[in-house]
Amino acid sequence: MNKTAKIYIAGHRGLVGSAILKSLKSKGYTNIITKTHSELDLTNQEKVANFFSKEKPEYVFLAAAKVGGIVSNNTYRAEFIYKNLMIQSNVIHHSYLNEVKKLLFLGSTCIYPKNAPQPIKEEHLLTNILEYTNEPYSIAKIAGIKMCESYNLQYGTNFISVMPTNLYGQNDNFDLETSHVIPALIRKMHLAKLLYEEKLEEVLKNTSHKTIEEALAYLSLFGISKKSVEIWGTGLPKRDFLWSEDMADACVFIMQNRDFKDMYSLDTVEIRNTHINIGTGKDISIKELAETIKEIIGFKGELIFNSNKPDGTMKKLIDVSKINKLGWKHNVELEEGLKQLNDWYVIQKLNKTC
Numbered sequence: 001m002n003k004t005a006k007i008y009i010a011g012h013r014g015l016v017g018s019a020i021l022k023s024l025k026s027k028g029y030t031n032i033i034t035k036t037h038s039e040l041d042l043t044n045q046e047k048v049a050n051f052f053s054k055e056k057p058e059y060v061f062l063a064a065a066k067v068g069g070i071v072s073n074n075t076y077r078a079e080f081i082y083k084n085l086m087i088q089s090n091v092i093h094h095s096y097l098n099e100v101k102k103l104l105f106l107g108s109t110c111i112y113p114k115n116a117p118q119p120i121k122e123e124h125l126l127t128n129i130l131e132y133t134n135e136p137y138s139i140a141k142i143a144g145i146k147m148c149e150s151y152n153l154q155y156g157t158n159f160i161s162v163m164p165t166n167l168y169g170q171n172d173n174f175d176l177e178t179s180h181v182i183p184a185l186i187r188k189m190h191l192a193k194l195l196y197e198e199k200l201e202e203v204l205k206n207t208s209h210k211t212i213e214e215a216l217a218y219l220s221l222f223g224i225s226k227k228s229v230e231i232w233g234t235g236l237p238k239r240d241f242l243w244s245e246d247m248a249d250a251c252v253f254i255m256q257n258r259d260f261k262d263m264y265s266l267d268t269v270e271i272r273n274t275h276i277n278i279g280t281g282k283d284i285s286i287k288e289l290a291e292t293i294k295e296i297i298g299f300k301g302e303l304i305f306n307s308n309k310p311d312g313t314m315k316k317l318i319d320v321s322k323i324n325k326l327g328w329k330h331n332v333e334l335e336e337g338l339k340q341l342n343d344w345y346v347i348q349k350l351n352k353t354c
């Protein structure tokens with residue numbers, strides 16, 4: 001991938017896409033194409049076909065998807081399967097038709113069985129049943145992996161599938177209903193702290209409500225009060241969290257240095273691993289995570305675990321030995337990343353009107 005190569009980042013305003021854009025720019029890439037969702041709806045086959053035949057990108061980072069946390073996945077099941085299948089089918093197929101040299105497809109570690117052996121290796125794909133809360137999303141992601149594999153084997157393309165663990169970082173989604181756990185807990189605890197300090201004007205600024213009564217009623221739906229914050233589930237599930245800029249770094253590293261055949265040849269033909277895990281290889285319970293965030297923010301109230309909300313997969317530690325062997329390792333440890341994200345949130349979101 002030379003510095004003037006034409007590179008398309010699909011989803012460049014999202015958590016990962018924005019970090020990939022930043023990384024490529026910092027490395028001196030000058031010919032990057034981006035389109036917002038409203039400029040190019042990737043679920044629309046005709047528009048995607050026109051875009052690819054006009055722009056002819058040489059490299060594609062496929063970081064556009066319908067994404068969300070556990071409740072969002074469980075609630076908007078039809079949207080998760082439909083939109084993800086459409087986006088990835090359109091982008092992968094038109095990348096093939098337009099002779100894209102290399103494409104990177106972002107899947108997710110939720111593709112693995114819910115009770116997969118720990119740490120989860122690439123070869124555990126399709127060995128048992130999936131976690132039900134995110135089954136539609138996972139099935140779409142598995143279809144994406146198999147689409148890349150099939151195009152590589154039949155058409156000789158160079159399409160690589162990476163499976164990120166749970167990600168967090170700047171430009172994340174902080175919506176209380178649809179976000180992932182880290183942005184949700186950061187926002188919940190800041191709001192509870194503002195309530196505790198009786199900074200009601202600031203609470204109002206940080207919700208989309210007109211009166212403080214409406215704002216308080218809304219916050220109570222999410223278990224946010226001056227005395228306590230609700231944490232979904234039992235607190236016992238464990239997750240491996242990766243800083244989004246580390247994820248972007250891994251994506252750029254693979255696009256610069258590795259090909260599909262490097263991954264394919266890592267295993268026996270019988271195992272036919274065609275994708276690669278990206279994470280830290282370390283996990284933490286949601287309870288420990290919540291306590292760490294509480295400490296960073298300085299919230300003095302209680303954490304209340306609501307076991308009526310889903311836990312999801314209990315353990316999702318991934319084996320990262322393959323990506324490590326290929327020459328990449330994460331850089332930012334969780335506590336450092338949480339502090340950085342909290343600082344960013346305070347400047348970019350907490351003191352701005354929603």
Ligand SMILES: NC(=O)C1=CN([C@@H]2O[C@H](COP(=O)(O)OP(=O)(O)OC[C@H]3O[C@@H](n4cnc5c(N)ncnc54)[C@H](OP(=O)(O)O)[C@@H]3O)[C@@H](O)[C@H]2O)C=CC1
Binds near residue numbers: 016038066167
């Ligand atoms: N966040 C995480 O923890 C994890 C993410 N992943 C995967 O990483 C990738 C990136 O995720 P992340 O950055 O978190 O997601 P975000 O939700 O932050 O960003 C997704 C991007 O895709 C764009 N997009 C969505 N639908 C369309 C569409 N129909 N047409 C055009 N653009 C669209 C969005 O644009 P707009 O905002 O304008 O809608 C946005 O820029 C995804 O494939 C996701 O599945 C994998 C594991 C964990």
Ligand SMILES: C[C@H]1O[C@H](OP(=O)(O)OP(=O)(O)OC[C@H]2O[C@@H](n3cnc4c(=O)[nH]c(N)nc43)[C@H](O)[C@@H]2O)[C@@H](O)[C@@H](O)C1=O
Binds near residue numbers: 069134233309
């Ligand atoms: C990346 C991954 O993201 C999703 O899966 P998930 O790992 O379950 O992600 P999550 O961040 O939403 O939750 C992690 C854990 O945290 C608990 N939890 C506590 N309190 C809150 C809370 O307030 N919000 C959220 N979202 N979770 C909370 C929550 O109950 C769960 O036990 C997939 O659907 C799938 O899309 C996917 O690939």
